[in-house]
Amino acid sequence: MKIGQSFVLRLTAYNTFRVILLIALMLLMIAVGFYLSYRIGLSESHRLRAENASLNEAVAQLYSDLAQARQRAVSADKAEEIARLANEEVRLSLLTYGQEIADLEADIAFYRGLMAPDELANGLAIHDFYLSYEDDTDFYHYTAILTQSTIKHSVLKGSVMMELLVQGSHDTERITFSDLPGFTDSMPARLRFRFFQRLQGQFKLPQELQPVSIVLIAETNGKNPQKVSRSFQWQALLGAN
DSSP: OHHHHHHHHHHHHHHHHHHHHHHHHHHHHHHHHHHHHHHHHHHHHHHHHHHHHHHHHHHHHHHHHHHHHHHHHHHHHHHHHHHHHHHHHHHHHHHHHHHHHHHHHHHHHHHHHHHSOOTTOOEEEEEEEEEEEETTTTEEEEEEEEEEEOSSOOOEEEEEEEEEEEEOSSSEEEEEGGGSTTOOSOSSEEEEESSEEEEEEEEOOOTTOOEEEEEEEEEEOSSSOOEEEEEEEHHHHHHTO
């Protein structure tokens, strides 16, 4: 009995030690598991923080790129507007230069005609008539140019009458410039020139009048008097200015 009891006691002690050892191993494994989980979690946390920081940098870079892109777009719009304005300025300058060249060519042709007139041209001529309107003062400003085409240019003397043709109740009526409001010169105007003479003045047009044309009648004095006339349509005169 003593031998059996001793065996049982030993067996019980062995089992108890085994159980304790198993429990210790389990606790150790649990501790190792917790430790490994902590290390893995810590490493994952560092990784996530690094990725988060990288993403924040990427987002910040995107915002910076977006701001630069918007600035470039604004700069491009401004550059396009500046280019458009520059092109418009160049176009207007070219038009101005073209008009100046045309005016100079017309002046050259005018003076060349005076110095070397056409064989068929001879004596007094009404070269042109210009008319413009000024809104601020309600005045019409005019310029009449008379020329003498001849090989030997002697002093030409004479006079020119300017008349406004208006639409009457039944037919056209003639009104001398000196009868128009605002006209300060006298009619007929005196002519005295060798090559050409420019006559300038102004007048106002009563509202009840309907102008049709302006007629110039010029004549010279002397041994071989000349008389020429020329009509200028009202709408054509204003349309040219």
